[in-house]
Amino acid sequence: MTKKALITGLTGQDGSYLAELLLNKGYQVFGLVRRSSSSNLERINHLSGDIQILSGDLLDQSSLMDVIAEAQPDEIYNLASQSYVPLSWTQPALTAEYTALGVSRLLESIRRCKPDAKFYQASSSEVFGQPDESPQTELTAFRPRNPYGVAKAYAHWMTVNYRQKYNLYNCCGITYTHESPRRGTEFVFRKITHAAAQIKLGLANELKLGNLDARRDWCYAKDAVYAMWLMLQQEQPDDYLIASGETYSVKELVECAFNCVGLNWQDYVSVDPAFYRADEPVQLVGCIDKIKIGIGWQPQYSFNQLVELMVDYDLKKLSS
Template sequence: MPVSNNTEGRRALITGITGQDGSYLAELLLELGYEVFGVVRRASTERFERIDHLRDRVNLLHADLLDQSSLNRAFAEAAPVEVYNLAAQSFVPTSWSEPVLTAQFTGMGVTRVLEALRQTCPEARFYQASSSEMFGKVQESPQKESTPFYPRSPYGVAKVYGHWITVNYRESYDLYACSGILFNHESPRRGLEFVTRKITHTAARIKLGLASELRLGNLDARRDWGFAGDYVRAMWLMLQSDEPDDYVIATGETHSVRECCEVAFAHLGLDWQDFVKTDDKLLRPAEVEFLMGDYSKAKRQLKWEPEVSFNSLIEMMVDSDLASLTERRR
């Protein structure tokens, strides 16, 4: 990975720092010598598990994507040279039950972040977390930066808005603003509600005798799955380029939910077919059947490539879940 010699002392602001991507990105930026600020929502119960090991090295500021004035204050206090907008309502099934809230956080929230940037630190470089879910009912395969969007969920629709408002602010206000169209990226820090982590965690529980079955929806859905640690490196590289641009970040491979089950259970010496049951209640109202990204532009211009394979990723997650569950039983 190319590392700039001018990163020491830079100030970076991350919205969504307590999430999977935010925690990996914070680690990377700290390794590169940045002073890291993270935006968190004020809540009666704070959940900082993913960044507990970083709490004494990052500066946390309270702000909310629904409140413009709080964002302005946080940006003014941090005075960042780089801003990474990773905050969103990011679970696709929830976007069906809470479509308006998803639109506010995942769509309009991007506008508020961009406004805070424009009003307080317009020279800062901006990264927007776009999503492969914007492609939805895919119009071509593999999907690249020029592939038309056809979102199939309120989440995907909100992400399309966030993507285009970023392009609009870049072209209207001459901001350095990039969007990373990231395909599915996973890790041991992935939320338990997401299918890969649901599979690895439940497989580990079954291995330990803590569960007897795993219920899933569409086993034939295919995704381009990569490692979150690889993908945050791509985010950083985007903001080191001379000119802002948008990039697909993916592995160029596709795997089914069924394959994910096969790898996870086999790693534990189990046959997935003995434990996995399909449940129609877990099917999406409008399914996204197939996603696979073409990351050739990122490879060519950013010199970025994924490093962790699909099998290694799933096995990494299984090992982590097995270790944490075993530790809790002691």
């Protein structure tokens, strides 16, 4: 029998890659999209004939119940949220409505309409904020330091509580920063690979960045969505970190990206205090022992391979 999956956040980076993965595995895929949404559908245009789009909104529980009742999904992946950290400071209440309370509405809709569905909640390493240990594990205390992290912490614990209270198959994947050519240029990894390509092609002559010493645990979005799918294929639900287990500095990222285009980054990159992030989290890096041992997942792409892949993409896109 064909499995059915419902994805919220379909038009985002992760949603589009997850939809491709599920379609390749023979799923019937439904995507939840706000009726009034002006979302960029570019990431899923190539899948438009293969996915059934349903109208719903995380702010409206009745619409979520209608969508679940219509789709009758075997698996539900909640990838929708207000996910840009700086914006969470300027729109904290809206971030809470979508990223926190939206998950409550979704969980309650699942409980009422399709309690046998398997549910994946996209948690974030931002729940750790300034952690008291590094690397972090699934048992590291949550200490979020921005409204987005606070909202994700609420959503995480509601998912766990619904699993415990109602015996639902609920999983949380605590994802660290994951990148791809489908990432927006407002995010530092893509900003850097895009700028290196622009400068190489003579379309720009400088790149301004914030803290070059900031370190991140970066992995490829395709690897991350495979982990999401794998989590819902297990006999028992559980929560896992999805990370690379390694950190690299912004400076190392810049050097690698400019090396890909044969340029010396120091000739083009300057530091601008305006780009320093408030409350810069310290050494966010995930220990992936549990997910490696428990379900056999680990990243397939190295840091250098990811940088090369994205620089190549940006060179081709800007040249076309």
